[in-house]
Amino acid sequence: MAWWGWLLDLSGVVLLLLLAYGAALILRRRVIARHGGTFELSHRLRDDVPGRGWVLGLGRYSGERLEWFRIFTLWPRPNAAWNRDELSYDGRREPLGAEQMSLYPDHVVIRCTSSTGLVELAMSESSLTGFQAWLEARPPGTDWNQ
Incomplete structure (x- = not known):
């Protein structure tokens, strides 16, 4: 695989991690505010x-x-x-x-x-x-x- 393919895969993984982190922050805030x-x-x-x-x-x-x-x-x-x-x-x-x-x-x-x-x-x-x-x-x- 070419270097740009690895870079593209890495960018996708980082983007997915950032989206998961954002979703977890929203869920956490909802749980805290539930009461x-x-x-x-x-x-x-x-x-x-x-x-x-x-x-x-x-x-x-x-x-x-x-x-x-x-x-x-x-x-x-x-x-x-x-x-x-x-x-x-x-x-x-x-x-x-x-x-x-x-x-x-x-x-x-x-x-x-x-x-x-x-x-x-x-x-x-x-x-x-x-x-x-x-x-x-x-x-x-x-x-x-x-």
């Missing part, structure tokens, strides 16, 4: 360089936890999770500089504190309203003075 309560949520993993370290993802409310899934991975489990009683909202701001290119359009950056430290998330205005309502809807008997 409802999902929204576009970006998480800042590193804050050593200003405006950098953001990773796009999906958020899902699962009982007393907010789960975060990376958008471009096939891993079925959440990459991070925060319990409602360990998370407190500290404010919001508009994306600055390079953050505007790293995040979804019209998202705002929020700062939260958790038992592990500072957590920065980015979400839409309507998702922020839902997030604040979820935080405030703690079960009866919760100590609100924490």
